Amino acid sequence: MTDAQRLDSRWIAANPPPVHGDGTTKNSRGRVLAIGGSRMVPGALRLTGEAALRAGAGKLQMATIESAAMGLGLLVPEAAVLALGEDSDGEIVGERCEPLEKSLDTCDTVVIGPGIGSSTAAAAALRLALSNRRDDMTLVVDAMAIGCARDLRGALAGFRNRLVITPHHGEMAxxxxxxxxxxxxxPEAIAVEIAAEYGAIVVLKGSETVIAAPDGTVLLYGGGGTGLATGGSGDVLAGAIGGLLSRGTLPPVAAGWGVWLHGQSGRRVATTSGPIGFLAREVPGEFPRLLPQ
Known part of the structure; x- marks a missing residue:
């Protein structure tokens, strides 16, 4: 393992994401597909999707349970919404779905996990994405889907060096x-170990976030303050990383920028709303002010 670096303004300046100039279209800005949600947490993908768009993605599609799809589409009118089958508990059913397969064939980045409350549903959603793998697709595995990666390690090998995993300590356990x-x-040693094992960028969230790459490189970020320790905050981070990936940002840079945007935006919101009590959905609105033009 190499010496850890600080994720600070110097790192940010030295590792800019792509800047899109004249002639850019919404397709060339990147296409994100977010899969998740449940009857208990029907709005999680709103947070993920808005974060992806605020991080600069050009197009967004959200795939969620049928009973939540219409409401989600009204909450995020900039996005297309796909209705998936659901079981009696209000969780995603992993049946084949032609519109979803079409979306998987055309998106640049898939984010899987936000709002899913069942490991069975999370595994089903992850299998759907893995069965439609493309060599130019990047993948963010978040929330409940992280634990499922353990049993799908062989299939995930096809995403080696194009995969970001975003656990908190419980999900890493x-x-x-x-x-x-x-x-x-x-945390650093374990994050590096998992990064090498899965060929992934690992974003181990905590009061100090560890970002580890398969080559042993480690970035450390001191956090955006205690206000970010709130429901939905991780959904926002996953969307930010997904949006950056879709624009063609390399996974190590997308992870670093996503963590930095999330943390610095939390700090900015805290200055106007107070250090504790602001909402996760308030954070993505700060991203455009921090992104390079």
Whole structure:
């Protein structure tokens, strides 16, 4: 493992995301497909989707359970919405769906996991994406889908170096089989280990976020303040990373920029709303002010 670097203004200046000039279209700005949601958390994809658009993605599609699809589409009128089958618990059913397969064939980045409340549903959604893998597609695995990656490691190998995994300590414990205490004691080493094992950029979230690459490179970010420790904050981060990836940002840079945008935007919101009590949905609105023009 190499020495850890600080994710600070110097790193940000040295690693800019693509800047889109004249002649840019919404397709060339990047196409994100977010898969998730459930009856219990029907609005999670709103947070993910808005973050992807605010991070500069040109087009957004959101795939969620049928009963939530219409409401989600009204909340995010800039996006297309796909209605998926749902079970009696209000979770995604992993049946084949022609519109979803078409979206998987044309998107640049897939974000899977926000708002899913069942490991069975998360695994089904992840399998759908993996069965439609393309060599030019990038993948963000978030929330409940992270634990499912453990049993789908072979299929995920096809996304090596095009994969970002975004666990908090509890999700990392599920993925690794370790307890949370072990992870808290050695977050950098464990993040590097999982990054190498999966060929992924690992964003291990915490009061200090660790971003590890398969080559052992580590970035450390001191966090955007306690206000970001709120429901939906991780959904926003996953969307920010997905939006940056869709624009052609390399995974290590997309992860770094996504964490930085999320944290710095949290700090900005805190200056006007107070350090605690602002909402996750308030954070993406700050992204455009921080992104290079």
């Amino acid at each position: 599920t993925l690794t089989g370790r307890d949370e205490g072990e992870i808290a004691d050695a």
